[in-house]
Amino acid sequence: MSFQSILGNFSLILFVLTMVTGVIWFLDMFILGKQRRLNADKALADFDQRNAKLSAEGIRLQEGGRVELEFNLLKQPAWIEYSGSFFPVIAMVFFLRSFLYEPFKIPSSSMLPTLYVGDLILVNKFTYGIRLPIINKKVLSLNDPQRGDVMVFKYPENPSLDYIKRVVGVPGDKIVYRNKRLTVNGQEVVYETLPDFLDEERLSYSNQFSESLSGVKHRILNDVQMPAFVRDPHQFPKRELCTYDDAGFACTVPEAQYFMMGDNRDNSLDSRYWGFVPDQNIVGKAFFIWMNFSSPKRIGSFQ
Structure with a gap:
């Protein structure tokens, strides 16, 4: 997204x-x-x-x-x-x-059910280090992104755009996503079935699961009508570290780069398609919804 x-x-x-x-x-x-x-x-x-x-x-x-x-x-x-x-x-x-903190607005549904269209969020700019404004050059390293973090970053194919996804792979990880189930370094991610989710924008239901990624518990969506394979992945840098088949894909995350996926798994253009996110593209960690004018009750923190 x-x-x-x-x-x-x-x-x-x-x-x-x-x-x-x-x-x-x-x-x-x-x-x-x-x-x-x-x-x-x-x-x-x-x-x-x-x-x-x-x-x-x-x-x-x-x-x-x-x-x-x-x-x-x-x-x-x-x-x-x-x-x-x-x-x-x-x-x-x-x-x-x-x-310190930068505001953003969510315009699409690729991070449902975590983030809704119209959510106004805050991004922590210093969690992952201090960067010079405009050029986004890191001058002081603090913490590294962790699996499960919701992170804002510069879109690798067009750095003038800001994207938001969830970190599912950190440097050195072997990420496998087949039949819509995630495996990290040979260990299957734990899923719990939840009631179906109604997407009010599309007026359609999706299968909903609770996913525990390195201890970060969050919800994801799957669309049973969408295939498991990745359709037309781009020719991104280090693509040789990824293999694709009819059931999904497998990627090894290179040094100083991250693998990102949207929580709305079958309606998200993410690292499966356009590749890894370099450390220099990181903007910050999203952590709080400060307003949604269509649904003020959504104000609060999220995982």
Whole structure:
């Protein structure tokens, strides 16, 4: 399942706005503001000198004229005032979504029944390490993705797109998926049959199971009408590590890469089709639904 962050490349937009407003704020704080103060002091000195002369000549002066003059001389131009007001807000948002938490919206059903269309989720950006914004380069390693994590990453075939899937294979794993059952390193994943799931968008039922993947218990869906084999897998890098047959496939996950699958197994374009996700493509770990305007009761954490 693919989805894009708000306003497309919002990180780049925020970065540009932060830099522009920050430069204007800096210039006003340390150069333009001081220049206005110097010009105001000179104008006020002339004002005081002129008023002293008029007062000595017995001319009565209007009260408050000096205060109004000083206010007008020191007043920031509108473009500087707005830039200075927006800079700390924009900078804070840029910092939060670049290094701490980033919001995303789910537009498709490939992660059902875990995530629904319209779910607004939060992604932890620092769980797997600190990365530079825009270029997504890791500068500090913390934790590695684990099997069962719901992870957001840059789509390998088009890094401008953000995808979300579940990690089913970490580097070195042997992943086998045949007859719609998953085996990791020769050990069959434990499944428990649940009541059928109604997809309200498609108005159809799917077989529902509880899957325990390295201790992470979550639900998955299977469509009995869909075949077990992978239809037309792409020519992705390291494809020689995968074999396909009528019952499914088997892949060995290469170093520093991950194998991803959607929970809606028969309605998800994932690593079975387009291959492995390199570590440099990782965005973060999805962990919380903060709103779904069609179903507010969905707010909460998930596995």
